Amino acid sequence: MSEILTSSATPASAHLTGRTLVDVRGLSIGFADVNGGGPLVRGVDLTIHAGECVALVGESGSGKSLTARSLIGLAGTHARIDAQRFEIDGRAALEFRERDWRAVRGGFAGLVMQDALVSLDPLRTVGREIGETLARHAKGQSRAQRAAAVHAVMRDVGIPEPERRAAQYAHELSGGLRQRALIASAIAASPALVIADEPTTALDVTVQAQVLAVLEARLRAGVGVLLISHDLGVVAGIADRVIVMHRGDVVDSGATRDVLEHPSHPYTRQLLAAQPDAHSRGYRLSSARFVEEDGSAVVREPLPARERAVGSVVLRAQGIGKRYAGGKVAPAHDANAFVALDDVSFEVREGEVLGIVGESGSGKSTSANIVLGLLAPTSGSVEFLGQRWNGAGVSETQRSQRRPLLRYIPQDPLSAFDPRHNVGRLLADGLHAQRLERRTVLKRSVTLLEQVGLDASYLNRLPVSLSGGQRQRIAIARAIASEPALIVCDEPVSALDVYVQAQVLDLLGELQARLGTALLFISHDLDVVQHVSDRVLVLKDGRAVESGATAEVFSAPQADYTKLLLRSAPTLQTQRRAA
Incomplete structure (x- = not known):
């Protein structure tokens, strides 16, 4: 298949004869008050060496996380777990009590x-969070030894x-540093198995590579890894075997290369x-299918054609910068200030x-906040629809009349929506x-819902009752x-x-073709950016290092x-180019 690309690395599990960490056969998981009491996960076989x-x-909702959490006794208080075999490190885990699971x-x-x-305790420093794992599972260390061990695993x-970072709280760290701190806490006691549930989601590619390097180092040290991910590129690069789940059932499984090159x-x-x-630019991702005759080509339906960007300038940012000193905004001439942009x-x-x-930390979100008028630049200015929008002397009062013409789609609509509002x-x-x-x-409102593929039945629903994809459609409808x-x-x-993701990107493409709306699209996913963007701007350490036509x-x-x-x-x- 010309567009299906996989890793060429030799599986670490080839000819495995070592310790079996997990051996599960016929796993089913259900809850009495969910799905009519029927199982949400059915007949899963899972072995990890x-x-x-x-x-x-x-x-989302296929049963991946529920399956993984059952391996550490966190499927839920009222979970009904059945299996022909359910062994954790050679022990019959169906007979475990809570103290066994704590161990x-x-x-x-x-x-x-x-x-x-959410996972890190907001009331404890990162160092104390990691140190708790050592206190529970690596007893006998002095306080100084434990602190040294915490610093060592953070460095790893x-x-x-x-x-310095060990003395900080989770909210004081960037997203990438928080994720690495969470991994440090998970591996501090040198566990034999690491369960990584979407560990690289929302991380930029360089931080993502660092996180994957940490997991690969664990693998080389003989640690088993259960990886849950929707990123097939990540899976292709690190996984030895793949199990594909759909609505609670395993529909495909086998060696990574076999599953991704020859899916059954x-x-x-x-x-x-x-x-x-x-090759997907201008086409509907959700319509993609393989040509059955030769099994090698991907066929996609085209998106509605949109006019080339030859119109007037909607937004112009000129020399914008943002500096901080001691947690406060610093003037442009302050040489000791932290330069965010x-x-x-x-x-x-x-x-x-x-x-x-x-x-x-490259300045993407700072740029977005300045463009949105949520943050005043230390230097430079922004023009929107030919008028000053942000910069020295521009107030929110002056922006208010044009505010409806500039909208925002967040990464996490659930945290952006008022949970009390339907x-x-x-x-x-x-x-x-209006x-x-x-x-x-x-x-x-009904028309907007229909435009994003929903209907009037959603009007009375609260955000918490919606799936991630549905919430993102509501965010687009509001925008x-x-x-x-x-x-x-x-x-x-x-x-x-x-x-x-494919459905949401298709939706954005369709709406843009119909409405002619311009997009400022921030993403760490280079494949997504390549698919949607006409031009691209690359930022590093608050500075633009390259820009031009995406291709x-x-x-x-x-x-x-x-x-x-x-x-x-x-x-x-x-992964294919590396082959």
């Missing part, structure tokens, strides 16, 4: 979850200045075909998509500036409610599984940092 990485892939967690198996900000996962189930084929790449310029034209990429209220807020009658607001000239998209698909930047990057980004991205394409 020392030094082997097994990946669970599939859509497993942290000592035998470490868990790395997706959302480090790529956290700079571990002595239509669902696996659909997942692989829905991946964005250099330095002399960055770019523009977006009507109907155009400008992608912004760069690692954590969908109808959220959409009404997006229509507020001062419509209540009956018209309701009619427009387009006022028919804006520009939408700032900040990692809008980073937390979505492959097929839901040119990706095919012939000029800056060393851009080359590093492209090399670091664990996409299916790069």
